Amino acid sequence: MLQHFLSGARWNDDAVRDRVATWAVDRLGDLNVVLVVDETGDEKSSTDAVGAARQYSGALGGVGLCQVAVHLSYATPTGHTLIDRRLFLPSAWAADEERRELAGVREEVMFASKPQLAIDMLARLPEDGVTDAWVAADEFYGGRETRTAIRHVAYRYVIAVKTDHRVTTPASTSTVIDLVKRLPARSWQRLRTGSGTKGDRHYDWAMIDVFADGTPNRHQAGQSTLLVRRHRYTGTLSFYRCWSATPRPLHELVSVVCRRWRIEEDFQAAKGLAGLDQGQVTSWTSWHRWSLISMIAYALLAITTSLERSGTTQSAQVEFVPVSCRELVKLLRQFTLPRPRQDIDPEHALRWSVWRRRHQYQAATCHRRWNEVTAASIT
Structure with a gap:
């Protein structure tokens, strides 16, 4: 059933992607937006998977057999999530007609560098209403062509x-x-x-x-x-x-630099919680659909977490670390995802969540105080 949904079912994954991106933008707001571009790799055991080749991946820590995809993260002061992705097709793959046909690569898909894939994603956003934003990226995307293209879309x-x-x-x-x-x-x-x-x-x-x-x-x-x-x-x-x-001003530029790391948090959470790197698929269509449903699952977690943080009021006596996507998944597994069990006590699960977050806050506070003491002694 899942294989049919990923490869054979008739549905427009591009249209779904656009709707999910619009939904995420509406929930996270359009003030102080930073669009973060970066790539991540997923290790593979065979070159049968579309785009799989020996290439560099930061996630692997070097060169290995992997698929690499460029992703776009939408970050505001209230939260952040992945909203788009492009699979990188190495030049050897793009030029091999037989491999393209076996993997179902569309005829209009040509070789494009990673910066070009990033530009393609950014160029779509003004049509979705994202007209005022910063773009942040690492030095791989620092070429003049990329920077000129960003200015073309008025970012x-x-x-x-x-x-x-x-x-x-x-x-x-x-x-x-x-x-x-x-x-x-x-x-x-x-x-x-x-x-x-x-x-x-x-x-x-x-x-x-x-x-x-x-x-x-x-x-x-x-x-x-x-x-x-x-x-x-x-x-x-x-x-x-x-x-x-x-x-x-300086503080605004520094804020953009700091928010570039939000996409690293998105990669870690999307892979660990939503299976972004666990798709056992080999074709072009299946890869895009698997990555899309993983992004949707992560976006639901990320935005629900953001809304929970903004709506929570904490007392002056007891403080907690902010609720995280991982904490939200634990609660969902307790109450929603599995079949209800008779021995689950909802009150106990909630008390355990509160206890864990409170003690995490206390531990983090102690670390900060100790760091301030050691920093003062060094200076």
Whole structure:
């Protein structure tokens, strides 16, 4: 039955994808939107699976036999979820007519690089009403072609670039690593970029105005900035090419950088909770349908979690860690997903959930306090 649903049933998965994306956008809102692009790989045991080849995957930690897909995450201050994906078809696959036919690859599908797949997903969003957003991505997507295409669809961007990336200032043209060496000490500003179980995270940041490159025809130059992040202990540097139509403050650019990591959380949860990487399928249609129903399941969890967090009021005496997708799945398995059992006590399950979240909060608070003490002693 499932195989027929994935490969033989007549239904339009593209239309379903569009409806799910619209539903997610409506629930998460359209303020302070960051569209995050990244790819993830799923290990395979055979090249029979569509797109499977020996290629690099960060999820595998190197080169291996895997499928790689580029995903798009929609992130706002209230929550985030995956809303689109594209399977990467290596050039050897795209040129092999026999393999294409066996895997059911559509005739109109041609070879496209990962940045081109990302551009294709972003270009669809204005039609769905997403007209004001930042785009965030790692350095693999930092090429001029990608950045120009983002400006074509009227989005802003904060995209990581390599240390040998060249920029032009009113004074000179140089690599970003050489440019930052000439920065005076007063250019750096320390900002809090988030908090974890071990305490708050702080980095030093600097902004440098640079000339815009890749400006589309009949477009204004806008405001182009190089954003630099420095680890306060190791001194490790990271660079981000930023563009917007008007000048933006440092804290807003830093916020976009921080929210880029939301897609990593989406990958982890979608694979661990919704089976995104567990599809035992080999054809083009089956892959797209399996990934779609996994995305739908994860979107339901992610948005329900977001709504639960925004609607929960906590007392001043007792505090909890925010409810997570994993915690929500535990409760669903207790009350909804399995057949009800006579020995399940709903009150006990809810009390156990409250106890677990309260003690997680207390443990995280202790970690933060200890981190503050050790940080103060180092400085």
